[in-house]
Each structure stands twice: as structure tokens, then as C-alpha cells.
Amino acid sequence: MFCLDFARSVPRRGHHGHVRVALVAESFLPHANGVTHSLMRVIEHLTQQGHEAIVITPDPRGGHGPVRYGVAPVVRLPSVGWPGYPEVRVSVATVGRVTRILEDFTPDVVHLASPLMLGWTAVRAAAALNLPTVAIYQTEVPSYAARYHAPWGEQLLWNRVRDLHSLADVTLVPSTHAHDQLAHHGVPRLSRWGRGVDTRRFDPRRRDHDLRARWAPAGEAIVGYVGRLAPEKRVEHLALLARLRGARLVIVGDGPSRGELEQALPDAVFTGFLGGDALATAMASFDTFVHCGDLETFCQTIQEAHASGVPVVAPRRGGPVDLVEEGVTGYLYDPDRPEEFFARVQSVVDDAEWRDRAGAHARDAVRDRTWDRICDQLMGYYEEAIDTRRGAPGHGMALGASA
Numbered sequence: 001m002f003c004l005d006f007a008r009s010v011p012r013r014g015h016h017g018h019v020r021v022a023l024v025a026e027s028f029l030p031h032a033n034g035v036t037h038s039l040m041r042v043i044e045h046l047t048q049q050g051h052e053a054i055v056i057t058p059d060p061r062g063g064h065g066p067v068r069y070g071v072a073p074v075v076r077l078p079s080v081g082w083p084g085y086p087e088v089r090v091s092v093a094t095v096g097r098v099t100r101i102l103e104d105f106t107p108d109v110v111h112l113a114s115p116l117m118l119g120w121t122a123v124r125a126a127a128a129l130n131l132p133t134v135a136i137y138q139t140e141v142p143s144y145a146a147r148y149h150a151p152w153g154e155q156l157l158w159n160r161v162r163d164l165h166s167l168a169d170v171t172l173v174p175s176t177h178a179h180d181q182l183a184h185h186g187v188p189r190l191s192r193w194g195r196g197v198d199t200r201r202f203d204p205r206r207r208d209h210d211l212r213a214r215w216a217p218a219g220e221a222i223v224g225y226v227g228r229l230a231p232e233k234r235v236e237h238l239a240l241l242a243r244l245r246g247a248r249l250v251i252v253g254d255g256p257s258r259g260e261l262e263q264a265l266p267d268a269v270f271t272g273f274l275g276g277d278a279l280a281t282a283m284a285s286f287d288t289f290v291h292c293g294d295l296e297t298f299c300q301t302i303q304e305a306h307a308s309g310v311p312v313v314a315p316r317r318g319g320p321v322d323l324v325e326e327g328v329t330g331y332l333y334d335p336d337r338p339e340e341f342f343a344r345v346q347s348v349v350d351d352a353e354w355r356d357r358a359g360a361h362a363r364d365a366v367r368d369r370t371w372d373r374i375c376d377q378l379m380g381y382y383e384e385a386i387d388t389r390r391g392a393p394g395h396g397m398a399l400g401a402s403a
Contacts, residue, residue, distance in 0.1 A: 018052070019051045019052075019108050019109065019379070020051070020052045020053070020105065020108045021054075021109055022053070022054050022056060022101075022102055022105055022107035022131075023043070023111045023113060024098075024111065024112050024118060024119060025039055025055060025056070025114070026057070026058070026114055026118055027057065027058065027088075028055055028057040028069075029069065029074075030064065030066075032275060033228075034139075034300055035113050035114045038113070039055070039113055040069065041196060041371045041374075041375065042111070042375055042378065043070045043071065043072050044070055045371065045372065045375035045376075045378075046071055046072070047071040047072075049379075051071065053071055053072035054072055054073055054074075054101075055069065055073070055074045056075045056101060056118070057074065057076060057091075058078075058089040058090065058118060059076040059078060059079045059089065060079075061081065077091045077092075078092050078093060091118035093121060094121070095124050095128070099125040099128060099129060102122075102125055102126060102129055102131060103129065107131060108382070108386060109133070109382045109386055110122065111133075112134065112135040112136060114136060114137070114138035115135055115136075115165075116139075116141055116157075116160065116164070120160060120163075124167065127167055130389065132382075132385035132388065132389040133167070133168045134168065134170045134171075134378075135164065135168035135171045135172070136193070137161075137172065138174065138297055138298070140296075140297055141157055141161075142154050142155075142158045143232075144232045158185050161182070161187070162185050162186050162187055165187040166186070168189070168385075169385040169388045169389055170384055171188075171190050171191070172190075172192070172193035174193065174297050175192075175194075175297055175298055176192075176321065177297070177319065178297040178298075178319070179192060191381060191384075193377060193381065195369075196372070196373065197300070197303040197304060197307045197366050198307070198371065199307045199363075199366065199367060199369075199370070201277070201280045202283060202284070202305075202307035203280070203307065203309075204284055204309030204359070204363060206277075206281045206283075206284035206285075206308070207281075207284045207285050208284070208285050211282070212285050215248055215250055215269050215285070220246055220248040221248070221288070222248055222285065222286050222287045223241060223244065223247045223248070223249050223286070223287065223345060223349065224249075224286035224289050224310075225250070225251050225252065225253070225289070225290050225291065225292075226252040226274075226283065226305075227252075227253050227291065227293065228254070229256070229257040229261060230256055231257060232293065232295055233257075234294060234335070235255075235261060236257070236260075237292040237338045237341055238251065238264075238265065239261065239264035239265060240341060240342045241265070241345060242264065243342065244345065244349060245349070245350075246350070247345075247349045248268075249269070250268065250269040250271065250282070250286065251269065252271045252273075252274050252279065253273060254273045258270065280308070283308040283310065284309065284310070286305070286308070287310070287349070288311050288313060288345065288349070289301070289302070289310045289311070289312045290312070290313045290314070290341075290345055291312065291313070291314040291315070291320065292314075292315065292338075294335035295318060296320060297318060297319055298318075298319035298323075299314065299323060302314060302319070302320055302323045302330075303366050303369065306329060306365055307366050309359040309360065309362060310359055311329060311331075311354075311355055311358035311362055312324050312329065312330035312331075312362070313330055313332075313333065313341065315332065315333060316332035316334055316335065320332060325361070325365065328358065328361050331348065
């Protein structure tokens with residue numbers, strides 16, 4: 001049995017008081033993605049505010065990863081690779097195993113980060129212990145099924161999403177589209193929670209003229225993409241940009257579709273994965289940022305582009321609809337009409353004056369979206385879940401029995 005010997009010498013919690021948070025994540029460091037990024041910011045906030053936390057996550061491929069991040073020790077659970085994608089880990093831990101970890105840590109609230117497999121295990125364990133739960137809907141996994149040639153799995157996955165989030169005390173969604181989508185599938189107790197952006201790291205002043213000269217020695221406008229190169233991102237639409245006039249395409253990221261894209265875009269610059277300051281410098285050195293994935297519940301890279309003073313062209317579906325102000329900070333296009341994508345990008349490439357104006361508006365639009373403010377909101381949702389659970393005697397036992 002895994003045992004954590006945490007002394008509990010403080011009050012259970014009070015308004016703005018000490019809180020113990022169990023963070024259950026489908027993935028965490030060293031795997032870099034949007035879920036990991038958000039969790040790191042949340043843990044940093046909990047650390048700064050003097051709270052306590054623990055991360056419960058599948059063991060990464062190869063078994064390596066940090067044993068602690070900030071205030072939070074990291075508990076790794078046995079996992080297997082997703083068929084065909086061994087780097088994507090799926091926990092095989094039982095409800096009993098997760099229940100024992102939660103019993104040892106005695107959290108005030110359980111935070112379920114983009115829950116699906118481990119999240120389903122953890123939400124049942126929390127319900128059996130009558131622990132408050134806040135579920136963060138972050139990835140439109142059911143819709144990935146068709147992109148990966150398994151359309152039969154889509155409804156099964158939506159059923160899992162509905163059942164899982166129905167057990168949570170609060171479900172937080174990042175966008176209007178995500179709210180409407182989950183409401184349509186019968187998920188109750190929905191609230192809106194966005195994402196912060198680091199405007200100190202993502203800053204127009206990081207624009208690197210030497211880098212731009214290497215990318216586009218003839219002075220072309222630089223059109224940049226940042227993200228995973230995979231079918232769910234519809235990166236095949238990037239191949240249309242080979243016909244752009246007066247532009248050089250720079251693709252930042254890696255994934256299973258990279259080889260096909262390199263063949264389709266022989267003149268594009270492929271940087272591979274970039275992080276930290278290198279990513280911020282690359283982003284600020286773009287003239288426009290493009291995104292072609294239509295399954296984004298939020299799309300953090302749009303905020304990072306805007307913070308870098310870069311206008312955006314993105315699909316008119318999902319998170320981008322809330323983030324891009326049409327004609328002011330960028331343009332949206334019909335994701336089912338890829339030619340419209342090309343036309344929008346070409347129009348931006350051709351209008352340097354508009355790009356300058358839009359970049360300034362973009363930076364201003366995200367100036368106040370700090371992670372401190374976003375995490376303060378999250379703490380309020382933790383309080384709401386705790387109050388909901390305490391105000392409903394027997395609620396947890398009923399949930400546990402049904403699980």
C-alpha cells in the first residue's frame with residue numbers, strides 16, 4: 001500500500017484560509033501539453049499562497065519524471081501506452097488504490113485535470129470518501145475518435161464524459177462553445193474558467209530580427225504555427241499555405257504528421273518542439289499566427305500570440321471564437337472551407353499596416369489575463385465545491401453508491 005504521512009496541523013479550511021488540494025492529472029511532467037502547463041501555474045499559485053497539494057498522475061513512458069513540483073509531491077501510478085501512441089499514458093490504477101492515496105493526504109478538494117481515464121477512477125474514489133471535486137474540462141477527446149479512424153468510439157467517450165462530470169460538484173469549462181457542448185450532452189453544474197497568459201514572457205519586445213532574417217532572408221512576412229503536428233489539429237490544412245505570396249511559413253512543434261507536412265511544404269521552416277524563452281522569441285518574431293485545429297476547447301497558443309503582439313487566423317469553432325475579435329485582433333474562418341483559411345492568411349500577409357494595428361490590439365486584449373487572477377478565481381470554485389458538498393448531507397454517499 002502506498003502511504004503518505006502528512007501531518008494535519010492546520011484548520012481544515014476557512015475563507016481565504018489554508019487549503020489542501022489533490023490534483024489528479026491524466027498527464028504531467030515531463031510530458032508537455034496544455035494540461036501540464038495549466039497545472040504548473042496552479043501549483044505555483046498554491047505554493048505562493050501557502051497551501052498544500054499533491055499531484056496524482058500516470059507513470060510516464062520510461063518511468064522518469066520529477067518527484068515534486070513546487071509544494072506538491074508527485075505520486076506516479078502504473079500506466080500503459082495508448083495503442084499506437086506509447087507516449088500517451090493511461091493509468092491502470094484501481095479505485096481502491098486512488099482511494100488510499102486520498103485517505104492518506106486528506107485533501108479539502110480534489111481537482112480533476114482534463115479527466116477521462118484516471119479521472120474516472122479518481123472521481124469515484126472521491127465520491128466514496130465524500131470529498132468535494134472540481135473537474136476541469138479541457139480536451140474534446142470524444143471528437144478525436146473520428147480523426148483517428150474510430151468514429152464508433154465517439155458516443156462511448158461522450159457517455160464517459162457525461163458520467164464523469166455528473167459526479168463532480170463543479171465542472172469548469174474554458175469557453176462558450178465548451179459550455180454549450182457539455183450542456184447539450186447533459187452535464188450539470190457548469191461554470192466558466194478561462195486561462196491566464198504570461199505577458200512578461202510572451203512580449204513583443206522579444207521580436208528577434210536576426211532570427212527573422214534567417215527564416216525569411218528575402219524579407220517575406222512570417223506566418224507561424226505552434227502546436228502538435230497531428231490529425232486532431234487538422235494540420236493538413238497548413239499544406240494550403242505553400243501557395244502564399246510574399247510569405248515564409250514557420251512550423252513550431254512535432255508529432256506524427258510532421259513527415260507528411262515536410263513533404264508537402266518543402267520551403268517551410270520546421271523548428272521542432274520549442275519551449276521557454278525560445279518559444280516566446282519565436283512567437284514574437286511571427287507576423288501572423290495561424291491555427292487550423294477545430295477541436296480546441298480554448299487554444300492557449302492564441303493568447304500567447306496575442307500577448308506577443310501577433311494577430312491570429314483561426315477556425316470559427318471552439319475556443320478561438322471567444323479569443324479572436326474579428327477584424328480587430330485577427331480573423332476567423334469556416335473550418336470546413338479550407339480555401340477560406342488560405343484567403344484570410346493571404347489577406348493578412350498583404351496588409352502590413354493592418355497587422356501592426358491588430359498586433360497592438362491583441363496585446364492590449366490579454367494584458368489583464370494574468371495567472372494570478374485566473375488562479376484566484378479557481379480558489380473561489382474550490383470554495384464553492386467544498387460548500388456544496390458540506391451543504392448536501394449524504395450527497396457523497398449516494399454518489400459513491402452509484403459508482
